Structures are given as structure tokens and as C-alpha cells.
Amino acid sequence: MATTHVLIVNETTFEVHLKYMFVGTGSSNDNVDFNNCSETKLHHTIENKLCGMIADFGRVRLGDNIIFYLQAQGGHEGKFYGVFKVKSTEVFLEAYSKSQYLLKDLEKNLTFRVEIEPDTVYAKGVTEWEALDCIRGLTSPNQMLWSLIYRKLKGNRGNTMITLYESERLIQLIRTANSRKTLRGNKFTFNCENQLIEPSSHKHSYTGETNNCINLLPRLIYKFRNRKAFEAHLQAYITQNIGKATNTSLDSSVIPTSNTIEWIGNEVSCGVGMQRIDICLSVFENVQKTIIPIELKAVGASLDNIRQLQRYVDWLEQYYLPNRPSDIQPTLITRKGDSFLTSSSPIWKDFLAFDTKNSTLCKPLSVIEYDLVNDNLHFTKVK
Template sequence: MIRGHVFVVNENTLPIHLKYQFVGTGAGDRDSNISLLADMLRVKEGDYIFFYIEGSENKKGRFFGIFKSKDNKVYHLKGEDAKKPNLPKKLIYRKDIEPYKVYSEGVLEFIALDKLPIYSRELLWMLIYRKMKGKRGNTMLFPWEVERLLNMIKDENNGNIITCKDGYDFDNQNFRIICGDKKYYNHGESFRLNFNKRDINSETAFQAYIMQELKIENNKYYPEIFGKNIAWIGNEVFAGAGMQKIDILTIEKADCDDILYRIIELKYVKNNNLDDIKRAPKQLEYYIKWARDDIGGHLRNAKSYNTKPILLILDKTNNILSNPENFPKDVLSEIKDLNKISYEPEIWVMDFNNNIEKIL
């Protein structure tokens, strides 16, 4: 199952990405942004990398490819180092990439996003949602979306790839990738989050840590929750034109062609206030209906028997784990009731001492 991610660039940054073969995201003048970090940690070794260059008054936006993520490492640069080498703006989170099948010409944004295909399911919904919601510099694609974008770029170039012995560059005048001189930049030591109350101090930080720990195909980080044979990972997955986003979505590949969609809602409990948890059943219900192929129709072949909702709670103060009888009975009942439209709903609670308990 193929995985891919689109990185937003411009005429000034794309040549540098191509010459030095890395991707990056930035948060203006800030040196950290946990949401951007979570997005970057989602990108795994071997994932396809596409560039989207923003349009201007004289040139239309285009999608270029195809590169691959070189490894699982993420780098965090701060201050003026985040503008190196020769960048017009700070890119604080980075990953190294390598060429896969590089095509010279890009696919126009109009063709990729606005031109209507025969079937609505062929639309690149993740990129359309990204455009509507705005300015996500690193957007994941569903496997079928990756395949469609790959084919569009291939067709635009009549299947002709460019093989450059010494690296790649970008021709701003003609808006195309060309051969150039490969350069190298040392980003420093790779970055890792630690599972403690200082690093994991919010729900988004919890999500970022999970993105860091999950592995493709042979996942050992709580496989009972996230799946063992993971084929695809998504975070902050747009689920409709509103503000709804699925915290974590994994696709687990079972025997033969069977798959299991795991829709995971995260909650970070700092004290005894469980009000946020009470929102979880309705959130999960909405995601299930958005996802199921026979209802919402956004996840291919997602049915009631292979769409699994999970509520995962990180209990900072250990109040739930030490007193599970105080867990809201209405939440327990409502999530259990989701088995009418999904597969075996579950509730898990963990703390910073690596204690974990299945409540449902």
C-alpha cells in the first residue's frame, strides 16, 4: 500500500529542496510548532514525496515529483540555522529525501484539483480540504490519491523521467525540474521526543509522539491499539469541509486483501475534568459515518465490519487508571453502542508510567 505526502514550496525554496534533497516546514519566525512536528514525524522511510509550488499572477500552481523519504529521521533546526542553506525563510523541521522517478513537468493545480473526474471518489480530497482549510505545509494523501497523482504526473510527461547524474535544480523561467549540481547540508543530530510530562504536555504532543513511534509493517508500539501490520498512517486527517479532523487514522493490512481502518480519537486528561472525554462518542460517530464506503464514502471499502473506532486517553494525573469506576458511564455506554455501525469499539487509558488498561 503506497503512502505519499505533498510539501508546499515556492519559486525561491524549491531549487534549494532539489539541490540539497530535503523537505521542510516552518512556522514563521518561531522555532517550534508541535503540529508541524507531528506532521513531519508521520512521514516514514520510503514514502513518496511530492512538491506543490504555489502559483502567482504569471504562473499557475503545479505538483511535481517524484521523490522518496530517505529514512525515518527528523531534524529540528532553530534560529538562523533554520534559514540555512540560503533559504529565504525558516524551515525548522526537515527530512532528507532521494530521487525516485523524477519528472520534469508538473501537473497544473487545475487538472489535479479542480477538473472533475468521472467519479467523485477520484478527487484528491485531502488536497482539496487542505486548500479549503488553508496552509498545511505537509499534507498526507490516501493510497488511492497517491496513485492518482503519480499517474497524472506520469501522463503529463508522457512517461519520460529525467535521470540526472549530478542532482536536480529548478528552472523558474519555464517552471520545470532540470538537471543540476547536487549539494549537501548537515542538519545536525536527528530529533526525538521523550515520553515524559515535559515533552508530552498536550494532546497534540501526544499525537506527535505516537507518530514518532509507529512503524510501517512491523509496528511494536501498542499494536493492539494502532495495529501491527500498519500499511498507512495519517494524523489530523480532514474529515469533511468543517473543522473536523481525525486525530490518528491507520490502515492495517490483514491476511490476503483484508484491511482494518482504525479511527483513533485522542484525549489528554490533565486533571479530574472529564468534559472533553464526553465529546468523544459523537466525534467518533461522525468519523465513522464520514469514512464508511456505504454511508459517507470517503474511505475505500470501509464497512461496518472493518472500521474500528478507538478512544485513547493519556491520563496525566493517573486519576482514571487508579479509579476506573469513576469513568463516565454515559461515555462508556455511547461508545459501546457504536458497535451498531462499526467494528468492536474500544477505550484505552494510559499514563506516564507506561501503565495501560482497556476499559472497553
């Protein structure tokens, strides 16, 4: 299985993405001056916003699915088009400048990029109304595409992941709209007049720099040592590294033994309020699947963390499990204090109370603490 990422485009950028076979996001004219660097001149709100974008692309893996959402424009409804797949092994950085590759064509700054290639490409898109509002054939509200509905309610994100069952539904809607007919070839363009993806014989290919990978660790370590907030950096670090064997303590602490990651999500909306799961993983061993909601903290564990996880578990029970039956493994990742948490720690009784309350619904709470060891983050499972 693979994560499906929905990229927001307009008619101008969609044409460029199809011609040059890449996707990307960016923020105005903001530049990432903290890549491989411990310091930055950016205001912390801009820095955190960029870290959020890095986290969004950090979850992207080779072979993942890409669906485009073409925003409503010129009297045309917003539509979903696909399906493409990720060709890059890592997100790469295209620094903003007046000579940024394809800046003039795009008419906007796209800093974080990956290359893509055709998978199963269909000419017609599915309207936003058909995908998000129409309930024909649905028997329960939990079957709606909530990841995309929440995105609309809470403001646009340029790169939004959807769950595995949401992906299956959306791709089937696109397939049905096209009478199951796919396009042939490896080169495509977009016809703005009839709103169709069309095969093309153009000679364009992506020739920009693709080796400038993103490393937030020096900046994260600096903020860690100086006791500055770094949760946005931690989320980006984990989405970039989880399951890649680049930090074995992270993998062994979070991923159950003999399990394989099949889906990665971050900032997973779980309600019309501001509730979002920091990181969420779906893993499997043979036929057994487990969904892992993760609460991240740049400080030590607190009772409020447990309340957050309770919300996550309750939402997953009602909206996720009916569509994809799984075990739930709630997980808390916090900064290590003067010593590791133990059964004698004051908060331990709250951990056990959570386990007792949810003994039928989910697995016991997993608690992981991290610290700096030899200039790297080291994760230790303490419960």
C-alpha cells in the same frame, strides 16, 4: 505501501530542495526550546503550533513518497511535481539562527527536515486545476482529492499527507502529463522560465547536521503531571513512535495482532467544517485492510468523544471505503482516571450503544487508556 506527503514550496525554496535533496517546514523565527526539555519560554499557542509541525513530520517514514506543490507565482499556476522518496529514518531539528544551514538560500526558516532522494522524477508538473477541479473520468465525488481540497479550504499546511488512493491518482496524473517519460540521474534543478524539473551536473549535497532528533516526552510528562493541556504533544508522540517498537504498549494496544502499518495520517480533514481525525492508520494482514480513526484526549473519556468518532466513521464510509475497501476500527485514546474504565463505568453504556448502532458498519469501539509508568507513557486497551 507508503504514505505520500505533499510539501508546499515556492520557486526559491523548490530550487534549494532539489539541489540539496531535503524537505522541511518551519514557523517564522520560532525556535523549539522544549526539545529534550520539560519547560519552555514560548506561549502555549506557538508551542502547540510547533508540536503540530512535529506531528506532521512524525508520521514521515523511511521510503515514504514526497510530492512538491509549487505555489502559484509570477503568472504561473500552482503545480504538483514528483516523485521523490524519504531518505532519513527520523525527522531532524535545524534550530533557527542567523547561521541556520541554507537559511540565506531558502530565505525562510525551515526547522523540521528530512533528507530525500529521487524515486520516479518527472519534468512537468500537474496544475492545481487538473488535480483538484477537473472531474474528467471521475464517476463520483468521493474520487476527488479531498485531502488537498480541504487543505485549500482550511488554510495551508506546509506538509500534508494524502491517502493511498489519492496518491495513486495524483502520481498517475503527473505520469500522464509527462507521457510516461521519466528523468534520469540523481541531481536536479528547477527552471523557473519553463517551469520544468531538469537534470543537472551540480555538485551540491546536504551537509547540514542531521543527528538532532526530536524528543517531546520530557515536555509531555511535565504537562501531564501538572494537568496542563498536551493533546498536541500526544499526537506528535504517537505519530513519531507508532509501529516502531519504541513503545510496545502503544503498538500492541492500537495495531491489531499480525497487522502491518501501510499508511499514517494526522489531522485528517473529514468535512468542510473543522472536523479532523486526530490520527488515522491503515493497516493490513494478508489481503485484509483496516482503517483506524483515532480520537485523542488529554482527559478522561466523555460522550462527546463518541459523537466525534461517529462523524469519522460516517465520513470514512462515504469517502474512503468506496476507494479502498477496508474494515473500520474506531479507537478512543484517553487519559486514565483514578482507575481503569470497566463495564461498570457510567460511560460504558454509551460505548455499547455506539457498537450496536454501527454493528454492520464497523468493528466495536476500541478504548485505550494511558498513564505514566516509570517516566514513560504506558497504554492499556480496556475495551
